[in-house]
Amino acid sequence: MENQSSSRQFVFIFRFFSGLRSVKNGIWNPQGVPAIYKLLEHAARQGKESTVLLFCKTPRESAEIRRVMEHRINALSAITFVIIPFYSLTGVLRIDALVTNFIHSIIAVWRVYKLRPSLVYCDRAHLGLGAIFAWGTHFKVVVRMLGVARLGELYERCRNAILHPIQYFAIRAPFSYVICSKDGSPVSYVLKAFLNKKVPHVMLLNGVDEISRADVDHILHDPVRILFVGRLDSDKGCLEFIEALRLMRERRTSVRFTVTMVGTGVLEGEVKSRLARYGLNGAVILAGHASHSETQRFYNNSDIYVSLNTLGNLSNTVLEALVAGICTIVLKGDRIVDTDTDELLPEDIVLRVDRMRIAEDLAVKIADLLNHPERIQECARRTKVLSNTILESWKSRIAREWTLLENICRN
Known part of the structure; x- marks a missing residue:
């Protein structure tokens, strides 16, 4: 029974961004990036056993994180949060970053193989890690991009195949799906030009909280x-x-x-x-x-x-x-x-x-x-x-993405 339960898990792999800092204190008080935290809230409401790996990518992100921390939060009782620090071992930032990325990869691979989830869901910061799972394992991997910003510049320069080979080639991996926010950044261009042609993808406009406004006919302020x-x-x-x-x-x-x-x-x-x-x-x-x-x-x-x-x-x-x-x-x-x-x-x-x-x-x-x-x-x-x-409400928007993830797991 334990293995069957584990097989139904989702594993989410995110950077430990500022909007989730409250997790380190065992508190759920998310700020910003609603596409991520509202998805986790939906997973918890569905009773989906999940593990969220939060990796510190800089010494600043890891300022209060000295060791691997695990938290279960009452508000999201179905989810285990694991925070992994940045490892400042040499005092040279570039070397420490390389060492940290290697350690993070080992931890992620170990955790995923231990849990054997039905889905691995990675953010853009972990595109390379997602590619490792997509190329080297049988796990279904979904990459979640919150826009692409300047990502296209990385792939347009051939020299980056030598300077940044993991990031450069990762987007060609056989992911199960790529989901990208339609935020005005050059999403269509990057996905059409550089994504593996066999990988299905979708661009989703973010949702909105329903705001009631009494004055439908706007009353101008003075000034x-x-x-x-x-x-x-x-x-x-x-x-x-x-x-x-x-x-x-x-x-x-x-x-x-x-x-x-x-x-x-x-x-x-x-x-x-x-x-x-x-x-x-x-x-x-x-x-x-x-x-x-x-x-x-x-x-x-x-x-x-x-x-x-x-x-x-x-x-x-x-x-x-x-x-x-x-x-x-x-x-x-x-x-x-x-x-x-x-x-x-x-x-x-x-x-x-x-x-x-x-x-x-x-x-x-x-x-x-x-x-x-x-x-x-x-x-x-x-x-x-x-x-x-x-526009659609966040409730509707997240429900659509959740249905997509469930369908990916079934196919």
Whole structure:
């Protein structure tokens, strides 16, 4: 009976990302990456015995993890969490990273062979490990990519076959399935160009929490409220956003407005410096880190949402803005990035900014909206209608993925 029970297990292999840090204390309080934590919650509700291997990939991730830790959490009683540290053995980061990856691989192989699961589910950080299982074992392996960001650049350069052979060739492995988030990053391009042609794959738009909003016909605030949500780093366009505000100030935009920026990151100091230098401290509120529920309140109390993510603009933050019914501005797609965004979100509903001249074009777009407030309300109304058409709840979205995983196990 014990072997039969083990054979029905799922093994999830993830990086120990910040959203699951509470697990180290035996507490379930996930933050961010709902595609992962909501899937685990669904597995627990289904009573699916599972093991989640969480690997620390940097010394920082392993700061409080000195040994392998195992936890069972009351809220997810069917799941065993195993946290594996980063091994700082030599003090030389590059050498320690190589040693750690080797040890992690040994631990993962040992755990999987011991459990003999019906499914191994790996994130993108463990693509190479998933390839080992796909090539060298009979286990069914599903790779879960939360977008591809700059992954295509790795495969476009032939020299990476020598410099990074495991990562370079791993995507050619005979996986049972590849599931990828449709987040605006060049998912279609990477999967069509580099994935093993025999491997089935699917691209899934993330779900949304159902947000009830009393004012279906959006009531404009006075002054108009502009919202930016995202990490304060170069990929998210936070500095371009500040530059657009500077241009609007220099051109003496007549309509009053306030700005809230939600998020923290490596450029936080530079953002504060520029706000002070441009005399924008009075107009811009830096809200810092906010919980999911707090962020939703920001959506519900804003008039214009801006996303300048150069890696893709179908992220959770954009989808949540859409379902909240806010006039939304995103970057226009290029040859491979945001092609899905341009297909899903009509340009006359969700406004676009030229990614080659972001600050200049954004300043013009926002100023035009401020001078024609009826357009903000019309965009908000049509955005709400659009979201009801193209988005689904996380409950429905996760149930679809779970059904797919069960079908993979049966076939």
